[in-house]
Amino acid sequence: MADEALFQFLHNELIQYVYKSSEHGEMENGRCITKLENMGFRVGQGLIERFTRDTARFKDELDVMKFVCKDFWTCVFKKQIDNLRTNHQGIYVLQDNKFRLLTQLSAGKQYLEHAPKYLAFTCGLVRGGLANLGVKSIVTAEVSVMPACKFQVMIQKM
Amino acid sequence: MTVHNLYIFDRNGTCLHYSEWNRKKQAGISKEEEYKLMYGMLFSIRSFVSKMSPLDMKDGFLAFQTSRYKLHYYETPTGVKVVMNTDLGVPNCRDVLHQIYSTLYVEYIVKNPLCPLGETLQSELFNSRLESFIRALPFFSARAG
Numbered sequence: 463m464a465d466e467a468l469f470q471f472l473h474n475e476l477i478q479y480v481y482k483s484s485e486h487g488e489m490e491n492g493r494c495i496t497k498l499e500n501m502g503f504r505v506g507q508g509l510i511e512r513f514t515r516d517t518a519r520f521k522d523e524l525d526v527m528k529f530v531c532k533d534f535w536t537c538v539f540k541k542q543i544d545n546l547r548t549n550h551q552g553i554y555v556l557q558d559n560k561f562r563l564l565t566q567l568s569a570g571k572q573y574l575e576h577a578p579k580y581l582a583f584t585c586g587l588v589r590g591g592l593a594n595l596g597v598k599s600i601v602t603a604e605v606s607v608m609p610a611c612k613f614q615v616m617i618q619k620m
Numbered sequence: 621m622t623v624h625n626l627y628i629f630d631r632n633g634t635c636l637h638y639s640e641w642n643r644k645k646q647a648g649i650s651k652e653e654e655y656k657l658m659y660g661m662l663f664s665i666r667s668f669v670s671k672m673s674p675l676d677m678k679d680g681f682l683a684f685q686t687s688r689y690k691l692h693y694y695e696t697p698t699g700v701k702v703v704m705n706t707d708l709g710v711p712n713c714r715d716v717l718h719q720i721y722s723t724l725y726v727e728y729i730v731k732n733p734l735c736p737l738g739e740t741l742q743s744e745l746f747n748s749r750l751e752s753f754i755r756a757l758p759f760f761s762a763r764a765g
Binding site: 467470471474475477478566567568569570572573576 | 727728731732733734743744745748
């Protein structure tokens with residue numbers, strides 16, 4: 463894998479670009495987040511194809527989530543998810559205490575309002591990965607104290 | 621043995637950061653004037669050193685010292701200048717300044733998309749990491765030597 467600084471710089475520029483190319487206005491925030499999430503979705507789909515080339519089929523949904531937390535996260539962010547919680551009814555919470563894309567921003571409350579922009583792409587990444595594994599979901603993220611953040615995955619039953 | 625203060629300038633002369641730990645005497649002029657004075661002096665000394673050097677210049681201006689303090693200077697190829705005033709007991713600390721640049725400035729400012737380059741540094745993370753780095757230096761002690 464190439465140097466992670468490359469992806470970080472590119473990701474930062476991507477976010478600046480999406481925000482600059484939209485018209486000015488507070489309503490645009492949601493549209494930009496959606497754009498970033500959709501980009502992440504497509505990337506996640508491709509990445510998961512590559513990473514699961516040689517692995518066996520997954521037994522169930524929980525197995526899929528464990529794969530995302532361990533192998534997928536390690537391949538993309540060089541570390542595992544720190545905590546996985548579920549209510550066994552289709553909601554999973556993935557907690558990362560030191561999210562790689564947020565460590566350089568701040569170590570507490572500064573810049574908190576900008577944090578969601580930097581999580582949108584990763585939400586899409588997770589959603590795309592799960593979609594290609596046959597799991598339809600909605601992924602959201604929240605952050606209260608940087609660099610820790612939580613990704614919430616809601617499985618959509620057909 | 622102690623560190624008195626630290627300045628970081630960018631290529632255009634803007635003072636990006638200043639902190640002091642043990643400064644007994646102020647310059648008597650406003651902060652902006654002080655930064656301009658420091659930057660102007662560094663600029664002149666660098667060109668003086670390169671012009672008057674009797675041999676081929678390798679690193680150029682490194683440090684100057686007076687009977688009370690020593691000023692250490694480090695410049696990166698991108699024009700970021702790190703200047704540190706310490707007392708006389710401190711040996712050459714070019715690698716310390718280089719570390720400040722690479723592990724603090726690059727990590728927490730360059731990689732932070734919310735910190736525009738060329739403006740005074742606002743990141744609290746950078747400030748706190750810099751504080752702990754300086755305090756952890758072997759030649760730093762809270763009381764002036």
